[in-house]
Amino acid sequence: xxxxxxxxxxxxxxxxxxxxxxxxxxxxxxxxxxxxxxxxxxxxxxxxxxxxxxxxxxxxxxxxxxxxxxxxxxxxxxxxxxxxxxxxxxxxxxxxxxxxxxxxxxxxxxxxxxxxxxxxxxxxxxxxxxxxxxxxxxxxxxxxxxxxxxxxxxxxxxxxxxxxxxxxxxxxxxxxxxxxxxxxxxxxxxxxxxxxxxxxxxxxxxxxxxxxxxxxxxxxxxxxxxxxxxxxxxxxxxxxxxxxxxxxxxxxxxxxxxxxxxxxxxxxxxxxxxx
Amino acid sequence: xxxxxxxxxxxxxxxxxxxxxxxxxxxxxxxxxxxxxxxxxxxxxxxxxxxxxxxxxxxxxxxxxxxxxxxxxxxxxxxxxxxxxxxxxxxxxxxxxxxxxxxxxxxxxxxxxxxxxxxxxxxxxxxxxxxxxxxxxxxxxxxxxxxxxxxxxxxxxxxxxxxxxxxxxxxxxxxxxxxxxxxxxxxxxxxxxxxxxxxxxxxxxxxxxxxxxxxxxx
Numbered sequence: 127x128x129x130x131x132x133x134x135x136x137x138x139x140x141x142x143x144x145x146x147x148x149x150x151x152x153x154x155x156x157x158x159x160x161x162x163x164x165x166x167x168x169x170x171x172x173x174x175x176x177x178x179x180x181x182x183x184x185x186x187x188x189x190x191x192x193x194x195x196x197x198x199x200x201x202x203x204x205x206x207x208x209x210x211x212x213x214x215x216x217x218x219x220x221x222x223x224x225x226x227x228x229x230x231x232x233x234x235x236x237x238x239x240x241x242x243x244x245x246x247x248x249x250x251x252x253x254x255x256x257x258x259x260x261x262x263x264x265x266x267x268x269x270x271x272x273x274x275x276x277x278x279x280x281x282x283x284x285x286x287x288x289x290x291x292x293x294x295x296x297x298x299x300x301x302x303x304x305x306x307x308x309x310x311x312x313x314x315x316x317x318x319x320x321x322x323x324x325x326x327x328x329x330x331x332x333x334x335x336x337x338x339x340x341x342x343x344x345x346x347x348x349x350x351x352x353x354x355x356x357x358x359x360x361x362x363x364x365x366x367x368x369x370x371x372x373x374x375x376x377x378x379x380x381x382x383x384x385x386x387x388x389x390x391x392x393x394x395x396x397x398x399x400x401x
Numbered sequence: 402x403x404x405x406x407x408x409x410x411x412x413x414x415x416x417x418x419x420x421x422x423x424x425x426x427x428x429x430x431x432x433x434x435x436x437x438x439x440x441x442x443x444x445x446x447x448x449x450x451x452x453x454x455x456x457x458x459x460x461x462x463x464x465x466x467x468x469x470x471x472x473x474x475x476x477x478x479x480x481x482x483x484x485x486x487x488x489x490x491x492x493x494x495x496x497x498x499x500x501x502x503x504x505x506x507x508x509x510x511x512x513x514x515x516x517x518x519x520x521x522x523x524x525x526x527x528x529x530x531x532x533x534x535x536x537x538x539x540x541x542x543x544x545x546x547x548x549x550x551x552x553x554x555x556x557x558x559x560x561x562x563x564x565x566x567x568x569x570x571x572x573x574x575x576x577x578x579x580x581x582x583x584x585x586x587x588x589x590x591x592x593x594x595x596x597x598x599x600x601x602x603x604x605x606x607x608x609x610x611x612x613x614x615x616x617x618x619x
Contacts, residue, residue: 128582129539129559171606174539200432205561205604225428227563227604252535252563295537324533379539379559381606389610393414393617394438 129379130343131174131350132368133328136160136198138210139182141190145356147306149259149274151181154356157197164356167201171383172364176202177298177352179230179257180210181273188217192224199225207255213238218245222253228295232257233271235292236278246293255328256294258285260315261302267318274302282318290323298352301331308334308358316347326350334358336367343376415617416440418453420480420497422470425461430494433603437614447479454489455617456480460496464505464521464566467496468513477514484516490594491516492616495564498590498597507566516595517575519568519587529583535565542588542600546576550591552615558608560588560600567599591619 137144137151143160144151160166170176178198180191188211195208208221209230218229229249234242235256246254259270260282267282280288289297299319301312311332319327326349329342333353342351371378417434419427421443431441434457444450458480460467471477483489493501502513505521513521524534539559544551560580567586570577575592579585580599589598589612596616602609 127541128536131538196428199429201436203429203433203436203603203606203609205563222426223428225426225432227426227429250535252537295535326537379561379606381559381608383607385607385611389607389614390436391438392614395413 127377129174130348130377131328132172132339132343132364132371132378133175133177133330133350133352134169134173134364135177135179135330135352135354137354138178138180138191138194140184140187141194143356144181145306146181146354149302149305151183157194161201166198168386169364170202170204171381171386172368173204174379175204175350176206177230177255178206178208178226180208182210183273186211188220192220195221195226196224209255209257212245214241215244215248218249222249228253228255230255230257230298231294232259233276235289236271239292243293250295251293252295254294255296255298256289256292257298257300258282258289259300259302260312262312267315270302282315283320286318286320286323294325296326296328296349298328298330300329300352304332305330306355307332308355310334310338311342311351316345319347328352330354336363336370339367339371340374340376343371343378414439415455416442417455417457417617418450419443419457419459420450420476421445422460422467422474422476424467424470425459425496427459429601429603430457430459433610433613434617436610437617439617445474445476447475450476450479451482451487453483454487456483456489456491458491458493458497458500460494460500462496463508464496464499464513465508465511467500468505468511471500471514480514481516484595488594490616490619491596492613493597494603495599495601498599499566499568501595501597502568505566517590517592517597518572519570521566521568523566524582524586525584532583535563536567536582537563539605540580540582540600542578542580544578546578546591549576549619550589550596550612550615551576551578552618553611559605560598560602560608561604562588562600564599594619 207228208226328350330352577590580588
């Protein structure tokens, strides 16, 4: 049986990792900070997948972002999805060759479907995650692109019908309203997805404690739950959250976290460390 | 999980040669090997491959393109020489494992390296029962054997898969582990010095790290 997933999403803006609230960004720290104060390599043993998004509000520096993806992938033994500002096949390839296993696209779906098809023909559609940002306006769920700045004309369910003809492997559904609020995932969001839409769904926006993950995962239409909240899951809380979810009997993958230390440097023999 | 063996018996860190034939993400495999404290060199020169004692053959993409890339650069002969004549050990990962088979049907019928007799075919449609292909994600792997490549494992562990084609167990003369996705398929195997995993150990947390350690300890 395929397992459900807990995903951590890192938001990146020009060399820094960010905290986002309703898509307004706040600088938290750089890669060094993340590795040192956050013990990222250890934290990654508590998640099933990592998503890294370049949400730079100004001009993106792609080479710099690629360096960050590569550095993260060095200490993280799970699938990594990376995206933000992908406009062509060349950059999609670069992300993959710098440690990403999947790429994440959003605005490109509305801007240039041909490029999406080209990327899918080269990398396979299973390598592509369609990210969908949605805001609730009155009682309608409306899709926004371009870092949440551009309102699209269609509602969420219409967008899903459109997505049925787009070669992607899964959908990352993010609530702008709940983003960074830690109030729980947006109610009613999953119900907007047409019943005949069969691809895996990742939900994001609003998780602040493990109970939110639990509510998300228990929904049979949800394959994965994500959080981008750096502070709510700092320290051991992500590890504890995973423990609680497994305790509840939820179908997550299992591995023995306690052996990561004995495995690290396993083959560095005494003569090697001395010499 | 069984008792983890101590590393005090290790004389010097093993050196792994990761075969670069233009297919797949080498970075993650190299990182996982380095995490274990072993050394990694990424190589594509057939002479170096012939003389290597520990090889890893990664791979993503179609079987036909993979075999073409190996043949065009005579890497296929170098691998066969190392494994058959020098007793070098080899681990094939994902499509790298599939290429070790006798033939594959992806993108047209193509002969493989023939290190094991098994063939590579698409997941059987009738047996999938509505399940999606590719098979992507963490899934349960069942171990019958607990030695060699599978040392310190118990009966079931989760590993990360992403593939549309699979090998079946029939005909394999060695130790193996299986996974079920509509049908039971070959998830990992060891036949003497020849090992393969359909899953990605470098993407399977400590389960994968442990398996890679076992491969190097063997």
